[in-house]
Amino acid sequence: MIEAVAEQTTKDRIVEACLETLKEEGFAGTSARAIARRGGFNQALIFYHFGTLNDLLLAALDRTSERRLSAYRAALAAAESVEEKVASATRLYRDDLASGHVTVVSEMIAGSLSRPDLGPEVVARMDPWIDFVEESVREPLDRAGLSSVLPPRTAAFMVVSLTLGVNLLWHLERDQTKAEALFEAAGRIARMLAPAFGGSDG
């Protein structure tokens, strides 16, 4: 039992070191050696606990993705109107830019483009986000009578693709102005459409 806890702690430490390395040195700089150096452990531990560097990279992506998805789920569940949901999502996305989550995702996507062994694995990790957005927009779209025009699944794919594009542009330009303009427009559109979507989910 104590050994299982110790193992979990070591794995956690390796995953956190991998995330920090992706943020600071990018995908190309995230070697087993660089991760071990940053975390202050022997790089043999990576292979002992994760088998391959790919598996560690995917575990790190899973970690940051699950953590952020929980935050979005909680915030959107607490919001009482579409307008509040948009405001909450905007705040969380600003955190994602500031915390380096967007950097990790962008580096993993860009890195996996040239690595056919990673590409499908990285894409598969977007599915829980598409599911989450789909659940979040289904009721408002139904209420507005728009589901046949814009099916919830398609709307969700649109939102996730848009986020991916904004992420990559932000990552390339380090200019948050354009993303901010989008957030503001989303807020205005939510206020305009509030009557159609229904003001309260309570």
Add this chain to the structure above:
Amino acid sequence: MIEAVAEQTTKDRIVEACLETLKEEGFAGTSARAIARRGGFNQALIFYHFGTLNDLLLAALDRTSERRLSAYRAALAAAESVEEKVASATRLYRDDLASGHVTVVSEMIAGSLSRPDLGPEVVARMDPWIDFVEESVREPLDRAGLSSVLPPRTAAFMVVSLTLGVNLLWHLERDQTKAEALFEAAGRIARMLAPAFGGSDG
């Protein structure tokens, strides 16, 4: 005069060989050697005509980008309604997926993420597309009284970011189903909004 023409032809040939190499071998495989092999010329010609491999890569991105932008401009100018514009853009985007244009753009974006000397140059090449979308949506948005809610520049950034995200997902998954679902929804939305946007630009 004849020499100038011959030089232009050689440069064209090098640019086309670079585009083919990006399509077939990806960013990581597009070395001067690989381009020269594919084009059947001496790799010294690349440095003679373009200075650096980076400059050739950007010239290739410019070539495919300008070619496609002209096609979009012509098709959208010929379309007489928002609905027709959406249908034209959908056809052209399908061509972009099939022809390898999306592959070239995605490889350049992914490659430039880990190359700070290329990133800003690649992003700068999206500006003409943002300008083009902005011009295309300004009148319909004005006519629908939506410009203050969704400024044309922001709408254009949204469309270009969304396209970038869809490109990258398509490139990673090679699955056109999701993009097709988006096209179909865009067509239905255009038909639904046609009265607000005005049926004809003629």
